[in-house]
Amino acid sequence: MNLLENKVCIITGGGRGIGRETAKTFIEAGATVIIADFDDKTGTATVDKLGGQCSFVKTDVSNEESVKELVKSVKEQHGHVDVLVNNAGILQDQTLEKMDEEQFDRVIQVNLRGVFLCTKYAAEVMQEQGSGVILNASSVVGRFGNFGQTNYVAAKAGLEGMTKVWARELGKYCIRVNAVAPGFIQTDMTAGMPEKIIEMMADKVPLKKWGQSEDVANLYCFLASDEASYINGAVLTVDGGVVV
Numbered sequence: 001m002n003l004l005e006n007k008v009c010i011i012t013g014g015g016r017g018i019g020r021e022t023a024k025t026f027i028e029a030g031a032t033v034i035i036a037d038f039d040d041k042t043g044t045a046t047v048d049k050l051g052g053q054c055s056f057v058k059t060d061v062s063n064e065e066s067v068k069e070l071v072k073s074v075k076e077q078h079g080h081v082d083v084l085v086n087n088a089g090i091l092q093d094q095t096l097e098k099m100d101e102e103q104f105d106r107v108i109q110v111n112l113r114g115v116f117l118c119t120k121y122a123a124e125v126m127q128e129q130g131s132g133v134i135l136n137a138s139s140v141v142g143r144f145g146n147f148g149q150t151n152y153v154a155a156k157a158g159l160e161g162m163t164k165v166w167a168r169e170l171g172k173y174c175i176r177v178n179a180v181a182p183g184f185i186q187t188d189m190t191a192g193m194p195e196k197i198i199e200m201m202a203d204k205v206p207l208k209k210w211g212q213s214e215d216v217a218n219l220y221c222f223l224a225s226d227e228a229s230y231i232n233g234a235v236l237t238v239d240g241g242v243v244v
């Protein structure tokens with residue numbers, strides 16, 4: 001059985017990393033996927049690779065007009081929006097004393113405001129149809145903090161709070177809202193780290209290794225499907241046990 005047969009799914013930041021792997025997994029599960037990414041090059045390259053069930057809409061999740069246009073175009077083209085994966089995210093790490101206002105604001109704009117905007121407009125369509133699934137990309141650091149990540153941790157902790165608010169507000173429309181909190185996952189976001197740090201981090205994980213994008217994509221796929229129809233307002237970790 002195809003878990004996501006006939007589901008229309010928007011994946012923000014789907015041009016690379018966990019988002020691209022999620023797009024691939026969703027398509028294999030029968031979904032039609034719309035990649036909403038900032039970058040034309042990675043967006044179109046991903047669509048070329050993944051084929052006919054996939055399209056690209058250039059989107060800046062932190063810009064309200066861009067998000068409105070995205071949701072409008074998906075509604076016009078496909079008639080419904082079944083799943084939104086708020087995956088787009090950025091890092092601008094710096095210790096508190098060195099982090100400036102601009103670095104703080106930009107990460108909040110993309111990682112928190114972007115999730116608010118995409119959910120606000122996708123949920124309007126989902127309310128009309130009386131169904132939908134919203135999945136938010138958190139991180140284990142949202143709960144445990146991390147050195148040099150004031151902005152990122154603030155956004156992820158805020159996103160977990162919003163997940164719980166929306167699970168309450170939207171439940172009556174049969175819209176489920178959950179968050180996924182990955183641990184150390186090997187993607188472009190983490191590729192620039194020194195080898196020594198990568199090994200040190202792996203050693204902190206009970207499974208003694210980093211996770212892969214497909215580990216996160218598989219959880220998104222399950223949560224997006226009707227198999228997860230009674231899971232709402234949860235934050236699920238995919239972290240090899242690092243937070244135990």
Ligand code: NAP
Pocket residue numbers: 012013014015016017018019036037038039042059060061062086087088089090110114137138139140181182183184185186187188189190
């Ligand atoms: P990634 O490889 O850096 O990919 C992020 C994607 O988001 C990129 O395609 C990027 O586009 C896009 N993006 C950035 N700003 C955007 C905007 N304003 N509008 C639309 N798209 C935008 O990241 P990843 O490692 O796959 O992470 C995906 C999500 O998982 C993020 O929310 C991240 O915080 C979370 N996460 C990751 C890890 C990990 O270890 N990798 C752990 C915990 C949580 P560009 O190509 O233009 O930059």
